[in-house]
Amino acid sequence: MKFRGKITDIACLNHFTTFSRILKSAVCLNEADPLCSGVVTTISKLTKTCVLRLTPDHLFFILPGKVTNGGVGMWCQLLQANFFQEYQMEGVTSEVQEICLEVSPEPWSRALKTVQSAKSVKLKLTRKHCACLTVAAELPTLSSVGRVVTHDVPVDVIPRRLWQEFQEVGVPDFDVSVYLPPLKTMKSVVDRMKNLSNFLVMEANLNGDMNLKIQTDLVSVTTHFKDLGNPAGGDVSSQDGGPSQSRDPEVMAEVTVDIRKLQQFLMGQQVNPSKALCNIVHQNVVHLVLLHEDVSLQYFIPAVA
Structure with missing residues (x-):
């Protein structure tokens, strides 16, 4: 060697x-x-x-x-x-x-x-x-x-x-794939939400909409991102398949995640990606992908039970 x-x-x-x-x-x-x-x-x-x-x-x-x-x-x-x-x-x-x-x-x-x-x-x-x-x-x-x-x-x-x-982690067929909003903007939102709850709901649909939601006994807060766009199958790396063509584009796929794990992804990204994608397997896992000409970074956040 x-x-x-x-x-x-x-x-x-x-x-x-x-x-x-x-x-x-x-x-x-x-x-x-x-x-x-x-x-x-x-x-x-x-x-x-x-x-x-x-x-x-x-x-x-x-x-x-x-x-x-x-x-x-x-x-x-x-x-x-x-x-x-x-x-x-x-x-x-x-x-x-x-x-x-x-x-x-x-x-x-x-x-x-x-x-x-x-x-x-x-x-x-x-x-x-x-x-x-x-x-x-x-x-x-x-x-x-x-x-x-x-x-x-x-x-x-x-x-x-x-x-x-x-070996590279296989990604199950996801329900929704959507481009992420500007990561600095998303980070600012998540930083504020972290003060309200330990958990965050990420949801998106095939119309290019994404919501970040905090729901507790005392407060309910939602940030909406519109018209983000949905990647074509060729834009997404390392998946076995894409969303079903029969899926209602208005229906949200959602995952509840540990907000700190999402915050760390947003704070730590230094790759300056040309593309940033989010794949969601409903109530199962969030698969975040940063693509650059010389770097590919995949990050998996499991759902909170």
């Missing part, structure tokens, strides 16, 4: 650093503390580790939450050619060109802080006292002597027998 990558383009460095922030917050949100300041993410109440899956063409950041058991899941896919100017990897065997690593988010994030001011960054799978993902950042200097900061981030190599747990 071998992995080595190098990033020299500043824009690519900054873009790649986004994902280290996502990973760091996965740790913070497992603590009993409130939201960690400065760095926020789409991920809430997940394990303190994530899976980094490497293939010749892609990198995947995976948080394999058990949606059927109330956990949040995330699948983030990056095309390596859009980030790395040099990229070499050899899988576990010549026939299986993949590597799966379990990474602790917090040290990964600390190591990649040097990325923001670095001239280049090298990532390499090494063997020190244990398996490590070594991050070597070449920093700018006023002298002719180069300055390199190296961090060794311990990782666990995941055996092949467990790989089936880290």
